[in-house]
Amino acid sequence: xxxALFITCVNDTLFPGTGxxxxxxxxxLGCEVEFPPAQTCCGQMHVNTGYRDEGVRLARSFLDTFAAxxxxxxxxxxxxxxxxxxxxxxxxxxxxxxxEAFAAAHGGRSPFARAVAEVTPKVYDLSEFLxxxxxxxxxxxxxxxxxxxxxxxxxxxxxxVGDRPLRLLSNVRxxxxxxxxxxxxxxxxxxxxxxxxxxxxxxxxxxxxGHVVATGAEVxxxxxxxxxxxxxxxxxxxxxxxxxxxxxxxxxxxxAGR
Amino acid sequence: xxSRDVILARVRAAVAGSAPVGEAARAxxxxxxxxxxxxxxxxxxxxxxxxxHVVPDDxxxxxxxxxxxxxxxxRVVVPAGLPEEWLAALPGLERLVDDPPLAASALDxxxxxxxxxxxxxxxxGTIVLDAGPGQGRRALTLLPDYHLCVVRAAQVVASVPDAxxxxxxxxxxxxxxxxxxxxxxxxxxxxxxxxxxxxxVIVAEPGTRTS
Amino acid sequence: xxxxxLGMPAFPRNAEKALADSQLRFNxxxxxxxxxxxxxxxxxxxxxxQGLRAAGKxxxxxxxxxxERHLLQAERMxxxxxxxxxxxxDAEEANRxxxxxxxxxxxxxxxxxxxxxxxxxxxxxxxxxxGVTAYETDLAELIVQLGDDWPSHILVPAIHRNxxxxxxxFLDHMGEWGRPAPANLTDEPKTLAExxxxxxxERFLSTKVGVSGANxxxxxxxxxxxxxxxxxxxMCLTLPETLISVVGIEKILPTWRDLEVFxxxxxxxxxxxxxxxxxxxxxxAAEGQEFHLVLLDNGRTDVLADEVGRQxxxxxxxxxxxxxxPVYERVGxxxxxxxxxxxxGAILTPQLRGMGSELDASLPYASSLCGACYxxxxxxxxxxxxxxxxxxxxPHRPAERLGLKAASWVLDRPARLRRVQRLASRxxxxxxxxxxxxxxxxxxxxxxxxxxxEESFRDWWDRTEGGAR
Numbered sequence: 001x002x003x004a005l006f007i008t009c010v011n012d013t014l015f016p017g018t019g020x021x022x023x024x025x026x027x028x029l030g031c032e033v034e035f036p037p038a039q040t041c042c043g044q045m046h047v048n049t050g051y052r053d054e055g056v057r058l059a060r061s062f063l064d065t066f067a068a069x070x071x072x073x074x075x076x077x078x079x080x081x082x083x084x085x086x087x088x089x090x091x092x093x094x095x096x097x098x099x100e101a102f103a104a105a106h107g108g109r110s111p112f113a114r115a116v117a118e119v120t121p122k123v124y125d126l127s128e129f130l131x132x133x134x135x136x137x138x139x140x141x142x143x144x145x146x147x148x149x150x151x152x153x154x155x156x157x158x159x160x161v162g163d164r165p166l167r168l169l170s171n172v173r174x175x176x177x178x179x180x181x182x183x184x185x186x187x188x189x190x191x192x193x194x195x196x197x198x199x200x201x202x203x204x205x206x207x208x209x210g211h212v213v214a215t216g217a218e219v220x221x222x223x224x225x226x227x228x229x230x231x232x233x234x235x236x237x238x239x240x241x242x243x244x245x246x247x248x249x250x251x252x253x254x255x256a257g258r
Numbered sequence: 259x260x261s262r263d264v265i266l267a268r269v270r271a272a273v274a275g276s277a278p279v280g281e282a283a284r285a286x287x288x289x290x291x292x293x294x295x296x297x298x299x300x301x302x303x304x305x306x307x308x309x310x311h312v313v314p315d316d317x318x319x320x321x322x323x324x325x326x327x328x329x330x331x332x333r334v335v336v337p338a339g340l341p342e343e344w345l346a347a348l349p350g351l352e353r354l355v356d357d358p359p360l361a362a363s364a365l366d367x368x369x370x371x372x373x374x375x376x377x378x379x380x381x382x383g384t385i386v387l388d389a390g391p392g393q394g395r396r397a398l399t400l401l402p403d404y405h406l407c408v409v410r411a412a413q414v415v416a417s418v419p420d421a422x423x424x425x426x427x428x429x430x431x432x433x434x435x436x437x438x439x440x441x442x443x444x445x446x447x448x449x450x451x452x453x454x455x456x457x458x459v460i461v462a463e464p465g466t467r468t469s
Numbered sequence: 470x471x472x473x474x475l476g477m478p479a480f481p482r483n484a485e486k487a488l489a490d491s492q493l494r495f496n497x498x499x500x501x502x503x504x505x506x507x508x509x510x511x512x513x514x515x516x517x518x519q520g521l522r523a524a525g526k527x528x529x530x531x532x533x534x535x536x537e538r539h540l541l542q543a544e545r546m547x548x549x550x551x552x553x554x555x556x557x558x559d560a561e562e563a564n565r566x567x568x569x570x571x572x573x574x575x576x577x578x579x580x581x582x583x584x585x586x587x588x589x590x591x592x593x594x595x596x597x598x599x600g601v602t603a604y605e606t607d608l609a610e611l612i613v614q615l616g617d618d619w620p621s622h623i624l625v626p627a628i629h630r631n632x633x634x635x636x637x638x639f640l641d642h643m644g645e646w647g648r649p650a651p652a653n654l655t656d657e658p659k660t661l662a663e664x665x666x667x668x669x670x671e672r673f674l675s676t677k678v679g680v681s682g683a684n685x686x687x688x689x690x691x692x693x694x695x696x697x698x699x700x701x702x703x704m705c706l707t708l709p710e711t712l713i714s715v716v717g718i719e720k721i722l723p724t725w726r727d728l729e730v731f732x733x734x735x736x737x738x739x740x741x742x743x744x745x746x747x748x749x750x751x752x753x754a755a756e757g758q759e760f761h762l763v764l765l766d767n768g769r770t771d772v773l774a775d776e777v778g779r780q781x782x783x784x785x786x787x788x789x790x791x792x793x794x795p796v797y798e799r800v801g802x803x804x805x806x807x808x809x810x811x812x813x814g815a816i817l818t819p820q821l822r823g824m825g826s827e828l829d830a831s832l833p834y835a836s837s838l839c840g841a842c843y844x845x846x847x848x849x850x851x852x853x854x855x856x857x858x859x860x861x862x863x864p865h866r867p868a869e870r871l872g873l874k875a876a877s878w879v880l881d882r883p884a885r886l887r888r889v890q891r892l893a894s895r896x897x898x899x900x901x902x903x904x905x906x907x908x909x910x911x912x913x914x915x916x917x918x919x920x921x922x923e924e925s926f927r928d929w930w931d932r933t934e935g936g937a938r
Contacts, residue, residue, distance in 0.1 A: 260556070262556040269536045269540070276776060279527070282528045362708060427750065431748075433744065433750075437746070444503065444632060445501070450662055452701045
């Protein structure tokens with residue numbers, strides 16, 4: 001099985017540690033992972049901010065880059081859901097504006113739509129890949145800390161990863177998992193929403209921070225570094241003493257690696 | 259061009275070229291036509307803070323008399339076609355009859371209304387009136403502050419689909435689920451606004467009391 | 470739509486103002502959390518909820534796709550049952566039709582059932598200009614009308630008011646509209662409801678014209694359906710000699726049987742009850758009443774013409790999306806500048822009114838795209854999908870366009886991305902953690918900036934051959 005890592009532009013640029021952790025973890029589980037160098041970005045920021053053409057260009061390039069692989073692992077629920085949930089809508093939307101002309105030109109389905117249908121089912125969020133493809137919930141990790149988990153919106157309601165991350169975390173030795181009140185509520189990041197509607201975003205974040213602090217956890221874990229950057233940025237500003245960590249980093253930690 | 263023509267032309271243009279849609283799949287519980295759970299019905303009506311009595315058929319007159327007496331209701335609206343036997347235990351009742359039609363003010367001043375119904379829905383605790391015998395026009399069961407309704411066991415169906423299948427849309431219908439209520443203050447339900455503030459229901463089971 | 474919201478600033482500014490009102494935030498939080506829990510418990514009770522939801526979506530899609538046929542059938546059935554059908558292409562025409570109908574009765578007062586359509590067209594103001602007073606009879610609408618306020622929620626327009634504020638409004642203003650509130654009025658919800666009962670009782674008994682909307686119009690039978698709680702609806706629908714119902718053309722359900730789906734979906738989604746206290750159904754001129762149906766377009770056919778956006782017309786106005794929305798919960802309804810607030814408003818208003826104003830163009834952005842609204846929508850409107858679709862159609866500010874174009878230029882080529890990453894790494898010490906310039910300032914107001922790493926992931930991979938070295 002050829003497994004590719006789609007690191008995502010945010011992780012690539014700002015959180016390389018998460019990518020390294022994914023590589024470490026997958027190797028430990030006996031899985032060889034490739035990093036296709038042509039990759040950049042799934043196009044989510046552009047599409048979700050209203051720049052569809054630019055986003056579609058990035059989507060095309062994503063589909064080209066990953067077409068040859070059997071599985072694409074993404075350490076971001078949000079980017080994985082962009083590919084799996086939104087690419088098909090982009091493909092359908094292209095046909096929606098002038099359906100007749102479109103069907104005539106493409107014989108019913110465009111090359112983009114065909115690529116979407118081929119590639120997107122092979123795209124997995126990290127927790128899905130571990131549990132569903134590799135079939136493991138105990139990855140042999142050791143992390144002796146009090147951790148709370150925030151299910152980010154796009155992994156929860158978009159990908160519907162369910163309790164996979166929690167199952168993975170609950171098998172980490174030494175880890176004390178504490179439930180997060182109001183866990184399913186959005187943290188307020190929302191991509192450019194965090195800046196375009198900064199006041200609302202910050203108010204949502206403040207409530208999330210309050211819940212996180214109330215758990216007494218040392219670490220806030222999620223599967224999306226963009227949400228963690230947002231909540232972590234506020235935790236840091238308040239000197240709350242809570243670290244944020246991507247799921248991959250906790251799962252990559254072992255007793256030997258202390 | 260009339261506005262009717264303008265709107266219809268816009269509608270036509272708006273959907274021109276859209277793919278046709280098929281018949282809706284109905285992957286939910288269909289009407290089953292079977293006997294409904296009377297206990298569930300009573301429990302669900304009570305959940306709305308209505309008063310419910312489940313009695314054998316032959317005890318309906320006594321239950322009606324007891325309910326009206328407890329309420330202190332002496333001047334009671336009696337819609338045409340109400341089974342006479344329900345009032346058998348109340349020879350002295352002052353009946354307000356809607357013939358000629360009672361004025362709204364007279365209905366407003368009544369102590370209550372005693373009615374039959376067209377259907378009951380167990381799952382939702384709903385009573386449906388269809389202005390048929392023993393129910394009268396809609397105002398009769400609206401303006402009095404107290405509504406006493408007798409529901410026969412055979413009228414109770416299991417679910418909303420069962421009820422919709424049984425009712426006649428040509429008749430004016432009123433679905434009643436508990437007394438008048440509102441959620442407008444802090445989204446919490448409180449009973450008692452414009453409709454009858456007290457709803458009392460007598461569910462008549464077939465047969466006589468065995469114990 | 471109603472003129473009251475004209476000239477409002479864009480959503481972010483309205484939101485900021487609302488966020489500063491701690492009483493408002495407290496009221497909203499309490500109310501939305503109460504109703505969320507109630508909805509969840511009655512929805513869980515039904516084992517076939519997802520089947521009902523799918524059927525609700527499919528039935529409404531049939532409504533919309535075959536709207537012309539259904540409208541013509543509804544018109545025929547209502548007419549055959551003794552009702553009169555009028556067609557209004559826009560708000561102005563609808564208002565004129567209603568005003569003329571009221572004038573023909575010789576009356577100068579009407580009682581109203583809560584109706585989104587009549588709010589949308591600003592009917593009360595239009596009638597007032599013709600010398601007709603419209604009395605709102607729904608408790609929350611009454612609170613809004615007495616307080617000379619704006620509605621802020623689809624189901625509970627006065628959700629932004631708590632019990633003690635409602636008490637004050639009743640004490641101060643009931644007398645201006647009719648029977649004053651009792652002087653010893655408390656803020657107990659029961660007493661407040663009682664005050665509304667007394668205030669409106671005489672009005673119900675004496676007013677000759679009723680005005681309503683409708684939740685559903687059954688094409689097959691011509692039956693109109695109104696769901697309500699208080700009994701004010703029954704009063705307005707049954708007691709007046711003349712009834713005028715203003716109904717959006719998308720309110721149609723094709724068949725009588727379809728009600729078996731919607732009478733399960735709507736009450737559980739909206740007030741979180743197994744069934745709302747009262748539902749009235751009538752066909753044509755019931756019990757000798759004079760009945761007029763006004764079918765309203767007012768922008769709906771524009772929405773219908775958009776294949777992605779048209780799903781907003783499936784909406785049955787339950788307001789479940791408002792109640793779960795983290796944005797609505799914090800800013801309330803007024804910030805949306807429309808009678809349709811919250812997530813559904815953010816996709817409906819810009820489609821009905823267009824995105825010509827700063828406010829309307831900002832509405833598709835009033836969401837973090839968290840998707841909670843889609844999950845609870847009883848007719849499965851994919852609100853995030855429509856938001857994103859509308860964002861692509863919205864006008865963009867030049868500075869933002871420049872920024873996003875530059876970003877996409879960089880991301881189009883891995884080599885460009887690498888150069889930018891290296892630049893950032895080289896100057897990583899210069900990135901201020903707590904005060905970014907320009908648009909970044911909005912971020913650093915409440916959040917620190919993460920530190921830029923020494924090396925991007927792709928540089929690490931190349932240097933170490935994926936960590937092998």
